[in-house]
Amino acid sequence: MKIGGNEPKGADYWTKRISEQEMPALCSTVKTLEKLAKDDVSSMAILGRSVMHDNALTSRILRVANSATYNKGISQVTTVSRAAVVLGFDTIRNICITAKLLASLLENKNLTPGVYQRLLKLMARSFQAAMLARMMLAGHDEEMQEEAFIAALLYHLGESAFWSMGGPLANELDKALDGVDDHVATLSLVREHLGTSFGQLTQGIARHWGLGEVLIKSLNNPDERMPEIRAIFVANKLAQELSEPYPDLAELEKRVKQGAEMMGLKPEEFKNRAIQCANATHKLAEAYGAKELIEFLPQTERLLETQESLNAGRWREADxxxxxxxxxxxxxxxxxxxxxxxxxxxxxxxxxxxxxxxxxxxxxxxxxxxxxxxxxxxxxxxxxxxxxxxxxxxxxxxxxxxxxxxxxxxxxxxxxxxxxxxxxxxxxxxxxxxxxxxxxxxxxxxxxxxxxxxxxxxxxxxxxxxxxxxxxxxxxxxxxxxxxxxxx
Missing domain, CATH: 3.30.450.40 (GAF domain)
Structure with a gap:
């Protein structure tokens, strides 16, 4: 399909355009942060230089570091360097990447309503999936939890970056996808317009930006039995289903069972944990300055409503x-x-x-x-x-x-x-x-x-x-x- 007289470009073209033209600052920051060696004495200085001239970013990092998700009863931190000491450098690095990502993707206000809503829904779903993946790894060390969080958040980076660009092609694809509810048809339309899939675009960006191995593995081998890869996969599936206007009950129950087995919980307890996780996600979105996402976060309370409906035999009646x-x-x-x-x-x-x-x-x-x-x-x-x-x-x-x-x-x-x-x-x-x-x-x-x-x-x-x-x-x-x- 030709758009504006040009053939679809392919993953390499879109990766380069997003990295060099659309989001060069984000690309540069992420590359720098991902290269930092763990426990390197110079790491904190490099991180400081990455954020010191961005007051809004510094403010977000501190709000997140002092949020209930990260601050476990310790005294309030007032500097990024102090936050790194308290929480660990890797955690602060991931908070910084998350803050930059959310700010970069949401800063384009010239999107059409349809494209902007697609972007918000996708980002909200990814944010919730990241929190669910982190929750599922509660029995593992914090480093693994943070790696899973950032990988789940970036799992749909290619698609998010495309929609955030806006422009004629995004508008045309938005209209073409309107009302399409079939996965195969959606993939076909995306390939027809872009010359690649959103998944391949995410892989291209992940490699180009030097993003972590966990993300690369989760994209290439989603069925891998490693705990962090499994958590990312199940969390994404669960968040996706909970984002649907009318979730598939069987699919929801399947993902709940998988998550519960990972955590060694009964399904009902897992559902309660997921709902608590959603409440924490709301607060964390506010801390990141991404209130726009809150309205579109997956409705985890449906997990209980679904089971109640099954147990009580209550179904949709004529309205x-x-x-x-x-x-x-x-x-x-x-x-x-x-x-x-x-x-x-x-x-x-x-x-x-x-x-x-x-x-x-x-x-x-x-x-x-x-x-x-x-x-x-x-x-x-x-x-x-x-x-x-x-x-x-x-x-x-x-x-x-x-x-x-x-x-x-x-x-x-x-x-x-x-x-x-x-x-x-x-x-x-x-x-x-x-x-x-x-x-x-x-x-x-x-x-x-x-x-x-x-x-x-x-x-x-x-x-x-x-x-x-x-x-x-x-x-x-x-x-x-x-x-x-x-x-x-």
């Missing part, structure tokens, strides 16, 4: 006020010709929270019109749907093909009943809810481009006539919006 709010938004989209991705997202949100379902998705037709595959999935079973709902509709009698050809909503009350069972292939029978599901065509004018899907499989509930009508109302209004968006 009439939420339905009306989302229907009103869709009506506005029909008038103002909103982006198709925005329409899909809003429709699914209305179905999920308003109608009260466990899972819902948009499945788009392939160019050959022989396959349906997930585009956006919301709800508690999203990863399973993304993985398993690649639907072959070449058979004329296939249920999903009928939804496309008949152009009408369908309520499949029991997939195993004589009425429906011969119209589903064996693989799909294993994936759809046994309690039934809802289908409706996605249409632009009279052309079907995909289908809406909704179920209540995890909670073991079915649907009634009113709920089917509400689902139908949302999908029909969405089709009006789709048609309006493509008209001149």
């Amino acid at each position: 009439v006020s939420f339905q009306l709010r989302k229907l009103k938004e869709l009506t506005g989209f029909a008038i103002n010709k909103a982006d198709i991705n925005q329409v899909m997202q809003t429709t699914l949100e209305g179905i999920l929270q308003g109608v009260g379902v466990d899972s819902c998705a948009v499945l788009l037709l392939s160019p050959s019109r022989k396959m349906l595959q997930p585009r956006i999935v919301l709800g508690d079973n999203s990863e399973k749907i993304k993985r398993e709902f690649i639907v072959d509709i070449t058979e004329p009698t296939h249920l999903f093909r009928q939804a496309v050809e008949l152009k009408t909503p369908m309520w499949i009350d029991s997939p195993d009943s004589p009425r429906w069972r011969l119209q589903l292939d064996e693989q799909l029978k294993k994936s759809v809810s046994k309690q039934g599901f809802l289908l409706a065509p996605m249409m632009v004018d009279t052309k079907v481009i995909g289908v809406f899907y909704a179920d209540r499989g995890l909670s073991g509930r079915g649907f009634d006539e009113e709920e089917f009508d509400n689902f139908t109302h949302f999908t029909q209004l969405a089709n009006v919006c789709f048609s309006a968006s493509v008209r001149q």
Whole structure:
């Protein structure tokens, strides 16, 4: 894909541009700090020269050094040199790198709202992951904890640096990714625009800046069984899932179990520790002068809410006020010709929270019109749907093909009943809810481009006539919006 007449550049180009044009001061500081030998007499003098002319940086370092995370009841430190004596040079060096990184990435105020929000979400997620990784290594020495913290914080440095640059390419990629919820599709779009992946860009920067071995290993071998590498991996996965609008319950439980095993705790105790860690993260973000991140930090309290919902059998019920709010938004989209991705997202949100379902998705037709595959999935079973709902509709009698050809909503009350069972292939029978599901065509004018899907499989509930009508109302209004968006 050409942007402004140029081909995508690749990892080396972006690494050099970020290092030399976009963030030369950060690059220089990090290189200097990473080269300092442990316990070297000159280290403190070099560190001092790196920060002495930056009053704001010095202030942040001291605030962090005196925060509850680092100051364990000792008297307040008032100089960077004293902080290094009390906390250790390596800890102060990492605090300095973190402070410089946050300040550098957040200083560009000329970003579009969409790009700036992507940057804040990503940085908040990385900051929380860093604190979780540190927490998981509580039984190890402080040096390992600090190494894991900084590596987890920098785990998505390439992507953060790209968004912080702003500009036409960032704006274009932001729009292209809007509403895309599939990992493979996201990777493809990033490669198409940049000529590389964000992961490769992070590796390039890590090598160029001389960042620590722990970060390099965590990027190249995320499945490594070393405690610090394992902590970084699990912390990132956990923070990522907790940042989703509708976390996958199974994925959350899996990561909680892994973290609990690492710490020798029961899952419930690990969840409580994670919530305490989140509270500390809020305070530390303030100490670093990064209050902008607080609103976007992953919501770890969901860990308890999730378990309570599972234990008590409480699931999403119909919410009439939420339905009306989302229907009103869709009506506005029909008038103002909103982006198709925005329409899909809003429709699914209305179905999920308003109608009260466990899972819902948009499945788009392939160019050959022989396959349906997930585009956006919301709800508690999203990863399973993304993985398993690649639907072959070449058979004329296939249920999903009928939804496309008949152009009408369908309520499949029991997939195993004589009425429906011969119209589903064996693989799909294993994936759809046994309690039934809802289908409706996605249409632009009279052309079907995909289908809406909704179920209540995890909670073991079915649907009634009113709920089917509400689902139908949302999908029909969405089709009006789709048609309006493509008209001149």
